[in-house]
Amino acid sequence: MKFEKKDILGIKDxxxxxxxxxxxxxESFLEISTRKIKKVPTLRGKTIINLFxxxxxxxxxxxxxxxxxxxxxxxxxxxxTSSVVKGETxxxxxxxxxxxxxxIIVIRHSAAGAPHLLASLIKQSIINAGDGAHxxxxxxxxxxxxxxxxxxxxSGLKVAIIGDIEHSRVARSNIYGLSKMGARVVxxxxxTMLPRNIEEMGVDVYTNLKxxxxxxxxxxxxxxxxxxxxxxxxxSLREYSQHYCLNRNNIKLAKKDVIVMHxxxxxxxxxxxxxxxxDPSYSVILDQVNKGVAIRMALLYLxxxxxx
Amino acid sequence: xxxxxxGARIIDPIQNIDADMxxxxxxxxxxxxxxxxxxxxxxxxxxxxKIIELAxxxxxxxxxxxxxxxxxxxxxxxxxxxxxxxxxxxGGFTSIxxxxxxxxxxxxxxxxxxxxxxxxxxALANVYPIGAISKGSTGSQxxxxxxxxxxxxxxLSDDGKPVMDAALMRRAMEYAxxxxxxxxxxxxxxxxxxxxxxxxGYYSTILGLRGIPGIAEEAMVARDILIAEFTNTCVHIxxxxxAGSVRLIREAKKRGLKVTAETAPHYFTLTEEALQSYNxxxxxxxxxxxxxxxxxxKEGLSDGTLDVIACDHAPHGRTDKEVEFEYAANxxxxxxxSLSLSxxxxxxxxxxxxxxxxxxxxxxxxxxxxxKGTLEVGADADITVIDPQLKWTVDVQTFRSRGKNSPFNGxxxxxxxxxxxxxxxxxxxLPSLKL
Numbered sequence: 001m002k003f004e005k006k007d008i009l010g011i012k013d014x015x016x017x018x019x020x021x022x023x024x025x026x027e028s029f030l031e032i033s034t035r036k037i038k039k040v041p042t043l044r045g046k047t048i049i050n051l052f053x054x055x056x057x058x059x060x061x062x063x064x065x066x067x068x069x070x071x072x073x074x075x076x077x078x079x080x081t082s083s084v085v086k087g088e089t090x091x092x093x094x095x096x097x098x099x100x101x102x103x104i105i106v107i108r109h110s111a112a113g114a115p116h117l118l119a120s121l122i123k124q125s126i127i128n129a130g131d132g133a134h135x136x137x138x139x140x141x142x143x144x145x146x147x148x149x150x151x152x153x154x155s156g157l158k159v160a161i162i163g164d165i166e167h168s169r170v171a172r173s174n175i176y177g178l179s180k181m182g183a184r185v186v187x188x189x190x191x192t193m194l195p196r197n198i199e200e201m202g203v204d205v206y207t208n209l210k211x212x213x214x215x216x217x218x219x220x221x222x223x224x225x226x227x228x229x230x231x232x233x234x235x236s237l238r239e240y241s242q243h244y245c246l247n248r249n250n251i252k253l254a255k256k257d258v259i260v261m262h263x264x265x266x267x268x269x270x271x272x273x274x275x276x277x278x279d280p281s282y283s284v285i286l287d288q289v290n291k292g293v294a295i296r297m298a299l300l301y302l303x304x305x306x307x308x
Numbered sequence: 309x310x311x312x313x314x315g316a317r318i319i320d321p322i323q324n325i326d327a328d329m330x331x332x333x334x335x336x337x338x339x340x341x342x343x344x345x346x347x348x349x350x351x352x353x354x355x356x357x358k359i360i361e362l363a364x365x366x367x368x369x370x371x372x373x374x375x376x377x378x379x380x381x382x383x384x385x386x387x388x389x390x391x392x393x394x395x396x397x398x399g400g401f402t403s404i405x406x407x408x409x410x411x412x413x414x415x416x417x418x419x420x421x422x423x424x425x426x427x428x429x430x431a432l433a434n435v436y437p438i439g440a441i442s443k444g445s446t447g448s449q450x451x452x453x454x455x456x457x458x459x460x461x462x463x464l465s466d467d468g469k470p471v472m473d474a475a476l477m478r479r480a481m482e483y484a485x486x487x488x489x490x491x492x493x494x495x496x497x498x499x500x501x502x503x504x505x506x507x508x509g510y511y512s513t514i515l516g517l518r519g520i521p522g523i524a525e526e527a528m529v530a531r532d533i534l535i536a537e538f539t540n541t542c543v544h545i546x547x548x549x550x551a552g553s554v555r556l557i558r559e560a561k562k563r564g565l566k567v568t569a570e571t572a573p574h575y576f577t578l579t580e581e582a583l584q585s586y587n588x589x590x591x592x593x594x595x596x597x598x599x600x601x602x603x604x605x606k607e608g609l610s611d612g613t614l615d616v617i618a619c620d621h622a623p624h625g626r627t628d629k630e631v632e633f634e635y636a637a638n639x640x641x642x643x644x645x646s647l648s649l650s651x652x653x654x655x656x657x658x659x660x661x662x663x664x665x666x667x668x669x670x671x672x673x674x675x676x677x678x679x680k681g682t683l684e685v686g687a688d689a690d691i692t693v694i695d696p697q698l699k700w701t702v703d704v705q706t707f708r709s710r711g712k713n714s715p716f717n718g719x720x721x722x723x724x725x726x727x728x729x730x731x732x733x734x735x736x737x738l739p740s741l742k743l
Binding site: 012089090091109110111112113114116117131132133134135169172195196197198200201 | 508509510512513514515516517518519521585586627630631632633634635
């Protein structure tokens with residue numbers, strides 16, 4: 001199968017076949033990262049620009065490592081070092097980058113839809129590395145890859161996503177992806193963190209953590225951002241953690257072989273207790289990070305015409 | 309100069325006229341209206357009279373837009389008073405009322421006088437300034453209503469910024485009422501709407517854009533209705549966008565309160581679904597709402613709850629719109645598409661011709677106390693001629709407005725203003741029209 005998409009803007013736009021192709025391609029790349037010499041010449045002569053308008057360590061590093069392991073040249077631009085401070089618009093920045101003929105631009109931006117604006121204007125491929133509270137497709141893909149490896153399948157699983165759904169692009173991308181792949185997705189969080197009409201995305205919604213955990217195969221905890229407290233989305237971290245923190249007690253409600261995921265960075269003791277986060281019989285958090293490199297390698301490969 | 313318009317259907321809701329008639333304009337006024345003016349005019353003083361044949365056309369009282377943003381002074385790159393007035397006549401509007409949110413704000417006599425002077429120099433449409441309710445539209449201290457009234461304002465509003473302080477709104481409504489000035493309320497509780505970018509619902513959820521709930525509008529509509537009732541004054545609700553607002557206003561009118569309301573063409577034409585492309589030309593405040601809201605807005609127009617169709621003409625420059633959705637300015641450049649979009653309401657049986665024309669001429673004239681909106685003999689010769697069959701395609705590059713920000717660019721339309729006469733003078737004529 002040939003990969004036809006120009007851009008990866010969101011999981012919403014991907015078909016099941018396309019998701020499977022990406023996951024299979026990523027699996028074939030996993031081994032490269034375990035070699036002594038972690039580099040193949042596949043993307044030699046290709047240029048990847050990481051355009052990050054929002055702070056990121058994990059995702060930017062992961063994209064950079066992915067590109068370098070495939071021998072592409074990478075350039076990192078972050079908002080603090082770019083012309084953003086001089087007041088240049090996103091469109092002008094994009095047109096300037098386009099004129100330098102890169103092959104792929106990876107963008108992260110705090111404004112939802114920014115990658116779509118870029119993709120509509122320039123001829124190069126765009127990968128959305130997270131746009132506002134909209135989508136984070138590479139995170140969802142690496143999550144699906146992790147689940148598939150651990151569980152042997154995605155279809156038929158119950159996946160509980162817990163926390164601030166309203167502000168989470170990870171949640172949205174995973175709801176699209178996991179639903180497409182046949183999983184049953186349930187959400188839980190205080191009502192203030194559940195966006196309006198979210199159930200129309202085909203998920204079950206609970207305000208009680210325990211209801212969502214029952215018989216779950218996968219539990220995905222979301223990071224709670226302290227600054228949201230000012231918006232009265234929750235009264236205090238103390239109260240939140242008393243009712244929504246995943247711990248040794250409430251995890252018993254899930255299936256025995258449940259796996260625990262987190263897109264990071266984790267707030268130990270807020271949404272996840274340290275002993276769960278560090279327990280290898282539950283936690284696959286570092287495995288997710290590992291898969292992230294393979295997924296990004298696969299996307300860079302497929303978007304530059306790999307597999308043709 | 310005399311002008312005789314002949315061969316057309318004349319609709320004047322005030323006089324209850326809907327018939328094929330001729331109309332004679334003389335010295336800037338309507339001199340005669342009747343069935344057989346052409347014959348007598350030809351025999352008496354042919355040559356001194358300009359006769360315009362308008363077979364198949366519809367003549368209506370000059371359209372009035374009571375909600376326009378002209379950006380002068382201060383933001384001339386978006387619109388000037390002259391370019392806005394040119395857009396008005398091209399869209400069939402003979403009179404426009406301009407909101408005070410310029411820079412500086414029209415919150416004192418000198419700005420009002422400046423607007424009047426610029427409008428007189430442009431000599432296109434009649435321009436009626438609306439004064440700010442509060443100084444700098446900051447919502448803390450009343451402006452000098454009386455002084456601005458003497459300078460020419462016809463209403464008061466802090467449009468763009470709601471008056472969040474209910475006590476200040478009460479004082480504004482009481483003081484304005486005593487001067488015979490209507491207060492136009494931009495209803496938006498900014499605590500509820502804060503940071504919002506589009507209607508709150510399924511689409512805001514999947515797009516990850518912060519929502520503006522319908523109740524942000526409705527809570528303030530309810531408040532202002534209560535103030536009007538308690539103080540026995542009047543209020544005009546601007547740009548109604550939700551089903552809940554229509555319900556509140558309908559109920560207030562039923563109880564006999566002096567409440568009037570307007571909506572804009574985009575609120576009965578478009579829904580929030582259009583935002584899926586993150587296209588900033590659809591970004592407007594209040595935001596595009598749901599299909600159900602659109603249906604109820606049409607009901608409100610049909611049953612008379614909504615008195616007026618206003619453009620909420622909000623021109624912007626390219627730099628204001630060609631940015632990330634979150635940072636883009638709110639607003640649609642509406643003067644040159646409003647009439648054509650509103651004509652759809654006749655096609656889809658929401659309104660009949662006299663009802664539509666009343667909402668775009670007689671009703672805004674009544675609310676703003678303007679001696680306009682009718683073709684009675686002796687009235688100002690403000691006339692709009694509409695070709696109801698003309699098919700055309702919106703091309704923003706042909707707009708007279710400096711604001712090219714229209715989500716309707718490229719849309720096929722039917723019906724258009726082809727001739728606009730202000731004070732007996734032709735201010736706009738479609739080039740293909742034979743004069």
